Amino acid sequence: MARSETLQRQVQVSGERPQLGPHYKWIALSNTTLGMLMATINSSILLIALPAIFTGIGINPLAPGETNYFLWLLLGYMVVTATLLVTFGRISDMFGRVRMYNLGFAIFTLGSILLFLTPGKGNAAALELIIFRLVQGVGGGFLFANSTAILTDAFPPHQRGMAMGINQIASILGSIIGLILGGILATINWRVVFLVSVPFGLFGTVWAYWMLRETATIRGHQKIDWLGNITFALGLTILLIGITYGLEPYGNQPMGWTNPLVILAIVVGIILLVAFVFVELHVSDPMFRLDLFKIRMFTAGNLSSLLASIARGGLQFMLIIWLQGIWLPLHGYSFEETPLWAGIYMLPLMIGFIAFGPLSGWLSDRFGARLFSTLGMVIQALGFLCLTFLPANFDYIWFALILLLMGIGQGMFAAPNTTAIMNSVPADRRGVASGMRSTFQNSATVMSIGIFFSVVTIGLATALPPALASGLTVAGVPVAVADKIAHLPPTSALFAAFLGYNPMATLLPAAVLQHIAPAQRAHLLGKEFFPNLIASPFMFGLRAVFYLSLVLCLLAAVASLLRGRRYIHDVEAGTLASETQQMAAAPTQGGAKD
Incomplete structure (x- = not known):
């Protein structure tokens, strides 16, 4: 029997925590950070690699009836993860967080292997890919549900913010690395996109199995x-x-x-x-511990996290379309190159988060979460306000500075807020609390994408058809064909730009293109026709989204401000101890109240 299982049974029988060495907390941090990095890389790597994947299996994702495959490959992972997080958190409280975390690593790795080996072609292969991505989502659910709980168990209260900051760097780092890695690997072979996570998954599974220890006290006789x-x-x-x-x-x-x-x-x-x-x-x-919402810090933290996730969950999705559909082509990049370069040009967002995530977590250990989380949301709101002033064809230095500012705000908010949530709950409920926190965050991200995309599409549906019909007619497309194309749903053009396809090449029938003069055909398929045509209506809807996100960030700031003074749940006494009481009991922890 493995040592981790032996220790877990000892904990269940005796109710005592196993004695761990002083370096165990760093083992827990490094392993959970690897898990978060792997899970988030796989969330974003498909954004760039989807064209190569669909080409490899022989599907046109923009053809009638095929869009479902595109949406489910893109969002299915997030949907299944969000759905299972609370259940997995509760199960982990019952049977052991480390054991369930190990299982998550193994399931995620299995899903990656199955994706790499996808045997079919055409629609059968697309369905197989979706199913295997859902398997990955199950594994990711166990990882997301338990990583913060394991860190909270492993680290003393005065170091948890710093640990959460380092761990959450993996989330933003993984999302950006996934964009760049997907662009590079897709040029080699679409299967390599899934293979890349297998060695890390195998290593993480074995490492977690042998090195992580169950430190939580698990109550017996619990029912599902x-x-x-x-x-x-x-x-x-x-x-x-x-x-x-x-x-x-x-x-x-x-x-x-x-x-x-x-x-x-x-x-x-x-x-x-x-x-x-x-x-x-x-x-x-x-399963869902509603009584936890009686804890003011828990409620305020989750409410601010929910609002913040709705505000920024669809941001990356919209910025990628902006870059790939308008800015990058206008600056000389072919549509096929835009997915990779979109990831590269969004690096300032990651830099800001990396710089301030661990720092704000470390400072919140000493001064509380309220100041940093609230200020982080205000900075995010300022970033969204600044984005509204940018033209469609902006000067990159301003775009980069705004992304850097938003990364700083996101870093200041994430680690302190997560730490405050996890500090406020009893030790035996950290698994379900972590699952509840992640459920709010992941569900809000899916909702955010739906809201953002809907607002932008409605704006396009109003202004794009007359502009598109006029532009196509001037370029030599027959009036009847131009009018028909102009009244197609604008989602086709947006999905095409998102996937790195030439939007006009996907909208215009090949027979029509063949009968157009070469100069006019080159103009229609060039790097300026579509971006200039879509820029004005797209920016109208996008600015509306930015204003909505600005309001949500300010509401999140208010929720964060109202969280009250920092406190840490005292497991032994079963009470909520104020920060002053905590510091009196542990002088090395130092700090001051909010």
Whole structure:
């Protein structure tokens, strides 16, 4: 039997924590950081590699009936992860966080191997890829649900903010590395995009199995809340599926929000989630610990995290479309090159986060989370305000400085807020608390993408058709064809730009292009026609999104400000101890109240 399992059983029987060496906390930090890095790289690596993947399996993701494959490969991982986080957190509290974290590493690695070995072609291969990505999502759910709980268990209160800051660097670092790595590996072979995570997954699985120890006290005789799990999983899954399909055109509408099935999914999802709350209030051992919301710090932290995630969750998605569809082509990059360069030009966002994530976490250990989290959200709001002043074809230095500012704000908010949430809950509920925190964050990200994309698409649907019809007609396209193309859902053009395809080459039939004079054809397919055509209506919708995000960031700042003084749950006494009491008990921890 492995040492970790032996220690875990000792903990369950005796209720005492195993004695760990002084370096164990760094082992926990390095392993969970590797897990977060691997999971987030795989979340963003597809954004750049999707064209190569669809070419490799022989599918046109923009063809009628094929868009579903694109959306599910893009969002399926996030949907399944968000749905399972609370359940996995609760299971981890019952059976051991380290054991479930190890299982997550193994499942994620299995999913990566299956993706690399995808045997089929065409639609069968697309379906296989989606299923294997969902397997990865299950593994990612175990990793996300337990990493912060394991860190909270391993580190003393006066070092948790610093540890969370370092760990969360992996999230933003992984999202940017994934963009760049996806662009590089996709030029080699689409299968290599999935193979790259396998050696890290195998190493992480073995390392976690042998080195991580179960330090939490696990209560015996706990029951699984089956009804709560089912209503929550079904409700959130159906709701997120409705949001996902709301991004697709329906009939002559540019979006699918009027689709009866989308409306039904959203309504049924909400009804099931309401039923879930009722169930949790009436079962003896609930999955979703609603009583945790009686803790002011926990409630304020999660509310601010939810608002912040809605505000910025779709930011990367929109910035990539802006760069790939407008700015990069206008600056001489071919559409095929834009995915890789979009990742490179977004590096300032990562730099700001790396610089201030661990620093703000370290400072929050001494001065509390309220100041840094609140200021971080105010800085994020200022960044969104600055973005509204940029023209479609901006001077990059200003764009880079704004991204740097937003990275700083994001870094100042994330680690202190997460640490405050985890410090405020009893030790035996850290798994479910971590799962609840991650559920709010991941679900908000999916909702944010749906909101951002819908607002921008509605703006395009209003202003783009007349501009597109006029531009195509002037360029020599027959009036009837130009009018038909102009009234196609603008999502096709946006998805094309996002995937690194030439939008006009995907919209115009090949037969029409062959009958156009070479000079006019070159103009239509060139680097300036589509960007100049889409710039004005796109920026109209994008600025509306930025204003919405600005308001959400300010609301998150208010929620963060109202969190109250910092406190750490005293496990032995079963009370919430103020920071002053904590410092009196442990003089080496030092610090001051908010």
